[in-house]
Amino acid sequence: MAIENPVIPDEQPLTPFHDLDHYLSIPRVSGLSLSPDGTRLVTTVATLNGKGTEYATALWELDPAGQKHARRITRSAKGEAGAAYAANGDVYFTSARPDPENPDEDPVSALWLLPADGGEARVVLSRPGGVGSVLTARNAGSVFVTAEILAGSADEEDDARRRKARKDNKVSAILHSEYPVRYWDADLGPGQPRIFAVEPGEDKAAGKPATVDATAPLVLRNLTPGAGPRLREAETVTSPDGRTIFTSYTKPLARADSRSILVAVDVASGNHEVLLDREGISYFPGPVSPDGRTLLVVSESDSTPGRAPEVKLHLLDMSGSADGACLQPLAHDWDRWPKPAAWLPDGSAVLVTADDDGASPLFRISVPAAAAEVSVTRVTQDAAAYTDVVVSPEGRSAYALRSSYEFPPEAVRINLQTGETTRLPAPAERPACAGRLERIAATAADGSRVPAYLALPEGASAESPAPMLLWIHGGPLGSWNAWTWRWNPWLLTARGYAVLLPDPALSTGYGQAYIQRGWGSWGKAPFTDLMAVTDAAVGRPDIDAERIAAMGGSFGGYMANWVAGQTDRFRAIVTHASLWALDQFGPTTDASQYWLKEMTGEMALDNSPHLHVEKISTPMLVIHGDKDYRVPIGEGLRLWYELLSKSQLAADQDGQTPHRFLYFPDENHWVLQPQHAKVWYGVVEHFLARHVLDQDLPLPSDLGL
Numbered sequence: 001m002a003i004e005n006p007v008i009p010d011e012q013p014l015t016p017f018h019d020l021d022h023y024l025s026i027p028r029v030s031g032l033s034l035s036p037d038g039t040r041l042v043t044t045v046a047t048l049n050g051k052g053t054e055y056a057t058a059l060w061e062l063d064p065a066g067q068k069h070a071r072r073i074t075r076s077a078k079g080e081a082g083a084a085y086a087a088n089g090d091v092y093f094t095s096a097r098p099d100p101e102n103p104d105e106d107p108v109s110a111l112w113l114l115p116a117d118g119g120e121a122r123v124v125l126s127r128p129g130g131v132g133s134v135l136t137a138r139n140a141g142s143v144f145v146t147a148e149i150l151a152g153s154a155d156e157e158d159d160a161r162r163r164k165a166r167k168d169n170k171v172s173a174i175l176h177s178e179y180p181v182r183y184w185d186a187d188l189g190p191g192q193p194r195i196f197a198v199e200p201g202e203d204k205a206a207g208k209p210a211t212v213d214a215t216a217p218l219v220l221r222n223l224t225p226g227a228g229p230r231l232r233e234a235e236t237v238t239s240p241d242g243r244t245i246f247t248s249y250t251k252p253l254a255r256a257d258s259r260s261i262l263v264a265v266d267v268a269s270g271n272h273e274v275l276l277d278r279e280g281i282s283y284f285p286g287p288v289s290p291d292g293r294t295l296l297v298v299s300e301s302d303s304t305p306g307r308a309p310e311v312k313l314h315l316l317d318m319s320g321s322a323d324g325a326c327l328q329p330l331a332h333d334w335d336r337w338p339k340p341a342a343w344l345p346d347g348s349a350v351l352v353t354a355d356d357d358g359a360s361p362l363f364r365i366s367v368p369a370a371a372a373e374v375s376v377t378r379v380t381q382d383a384a385a386y387t388d389v390v391v392s393p394e395g396r397s398a399y400a401l402r403s404s405y406e407f408p409p410e411a412v413r414i415n416l417q418t419g420e421t422t423r424l425p426a427p428a429e430r431p432a433c434a435g436r437l438e439r440i441a442a443t444a445a446d447g448s449r450v451p452a453y454l455a456l457p458e459g460a461s462a463e464s465p466a467p468m469l470l471w472i473h474g475g476p477l478g479s480w481n482a483w484t485w486r487w488n489p490w491l492l493t494a495r496g497y498a499v500l501l502p503d504p505a506l507s508t509g510y511g512q513a514y515i516q517r518g519w520g521s522w523g524k525a526p527f528t529d530l531m532a533v534t535d536a537a538v539g540r541p542d543i544d545a546e547r548i549a550a551m552g553g554s555f556g557g558y559m560a561n562w563v564a565g566q567t568d569r570f571r572a573i574v575t576h577a578s579l580w581a582l583d584q585f586g587p588t589t590d591a592s593q594y595w596l597k598e599m600t601g602e603m604a605l606d607n608s609p610h611l612h613v614e615k616i617s618t619p620m621l622v623i624h625g626d627k628d629y630r631v632p633i634g635e636g637l638r639l640w641y642e643l644l645s646k647s648q649l650a651a652d653q654d655g656q657t658p659h660r661f662l663y664f665p666d667e668n669h670w671v672l673q674p675q676h677a678k679v680w681y682g683v684v685e686h687f688l689a690r691h692v693l694d695q696d697l698p699l700p701s702d703l704g705l
Contacts, residue, residue: 017490027428032388089116142242143198148191179256185668193231196220246285286340311337335511341389355509360385385482403483435493442536452502455489462541466498474554476506504529565612572691576623580639582608590629616647619658625667
């Protein structure tokens with residue numbers, strides 16, 4: 001079944017990537033939840049609204065057997081998200097759509113229930129501060145939510161009064177006593193997250209406790225009243241019987257530092273027990289074993305100027321002591337960074353995903369008894385990235401979202417014995433790409449292999465070589481291995497460019513030593529790796545070595561800035577949300593406590609692009625959003641001023657320069673609003689065409705120029 005009434009223009013382009021309106025209208029799939037009996041899957045699909053100014057989400061049901069068409073099960077202008085199945089098959093989700101029973105109330109993100117036996121969705125819990133995520137216990141009727149309260153609130157009624165007073169008096173001030181004060185694009189506070197048990201309230205009409213099936217709303221019981229800001233960005237899981245919550249807690253340390261510790265919350269009593277707290281290591285909960293006796297734990301070591309972090313898996317016996325003596329390493333010899341997904345129903349193994357050589361496959365790790373040998377087996381064999389993995393009740397199949405650079409996320413069924421994957425009937429068909437994808441590699445000076453994807457336009461050949469764009473990924477701890485809506489190469493191959501997507505030093509999926517090669521020295525191995533793989537690409541007969549440009553965002557923007565000050569081989573450079581002056585960036589980013597562990601002051605200056613501005617002779621397009629707290633706007637403002645005042649292409653006596661600055665007052669580290677994404681790509685295409693192709697494409701008319 002296809003998406004109903006998609007918003008697309010009248011004329012059909014060759015592919016959706018040949019027209020930005022068509023591209024932005026492609027439905028976007030995210031999240032996956034499986035019913036306890038394994039017969040129903042629910043995913044979230046985002047589609048463009050009629051004005052083309054935002055995406056609205058809806059829940060869709062998929063058939064795990066692959067026999068029935070996908071069908072939409074919720075509908076509202078505000079959208080729905082965060083689906084979680086209860087043990088009885090009911091679906092809980094969050095939505096800010098108006099409550100039909102209370103249409104005059106201001107809409108907030110409320111908890112809704114879609115009954116397993118059919119019928120209309122209804123609000124079961126609404127509060128002035130809204131509801132965050134939903135968590136359900138697999139084998140019990142327990143339901144939990146995260147939600148924010150004002151720090152001084154005594155209870156839900158007091159919290160509602162305080163919120164109303166702030167709103168009525170138009171007060172937005174926040175008084176902080178701890179670090180950090182903001183995150184990505186959000187100002188932290190005055191609300192603080194808590195974990196609540198969702199429980200039956202009182203049916204006032206009947207004078208007795210309400211049930212989930214009654215019309216009376218449910219009530220919240222605060223399980224973490226003294227958490228303060230410790231649960232911000234916490235990772236939380238529940239035991240299958242719903243009796244215990246396991247969550248990461250942010251522990252404040254001296255000098256505005258912090259790390260994550262692991263805490264167990266007894267649901268019945270509300271008592272807390274610190275399970276893991278060790279200097280230099282952060283702990284995060286993975287899923288709990290089906291018998292409830294073992295917790296999968298992820299650890300991440302603190303980085304230092306000389307050492308990159310390491311990510312490892314462990315098994316924690318629930319009867320273990322608080323000193324971590326019962327923490328058992330799991331597959332520590334495996335040189336990848338695993339992301340836990342699920343246990344097999346018999347408890348014999350866990351499923352994880354991990355970046356691996358340009359993909360992010362699904363792996364099975366056996367769980368040993370006593371001293372038995374641990375084995376790591378790759379389950380999926382294709383060059384794709386898997387996320388949102390859930391396992392069928394009998395353990396023969398898993399379901400996941402799969403994507404690659406050839407297609408956006410789609411739901412698949414995985415045969416856990418053979419690794420065979422089957423695409424399930426989807427809300428929308430795969431979009432046709434505008435070219436072909438190849439895997440290439442170069443050899444670095446130290447002998448390391450530097451891999452990359454190369455997206456080529458149709459018709460690229462020795463007779464008609466394509467201009468090329470070097471795209472540098474962010475992170476820097478990441479990999480070009482999955483579909484991305486923000487940095488999509490097919491939009492540029494549709495314009496005739498080849499797009500090179502390399503994984504230089506610091507990239508994940510190639511082992512700890514590959515990360516360590518570039519640690520603390522961004523201007524060395526990462527830069528020389530990028531130049532080596534660029535050399536390999538432009539040495540091909542189907543690439544025009546004289547017409548190349550470089551682009552990057554975040555750390556990729558930092559590298560674009562570094563490249564600009566080290567070489568003039570590129571005709572143009574696009575730098576988005578980029579680090580410019582590392583001495584300035586470190587103390588002003590939203591996570592200074594992490595950044596300042598990675599480099600000493602001397603190392604930061606050795607690797608700071610701003611010290612090479614006088615060498616820059618390449619036209620640069622600077623892009624930055626004012627709501628970017630990860631790379632604050634000061635980086636973009638200083639870069640822009642210094643390009644115009646100090647670079648070799650500084651502004652002339654009439655104020656003219658080939659450099660450009662695309663500024664978004666209300667965007668963050670990413671450009672999320674679809675109308676702004678359209679402007680972003682339009683300006684990038686204009687800038688590249690002028691300097692790489694010697695063509696003059698029109699700028700987006702919405703700029704008013």
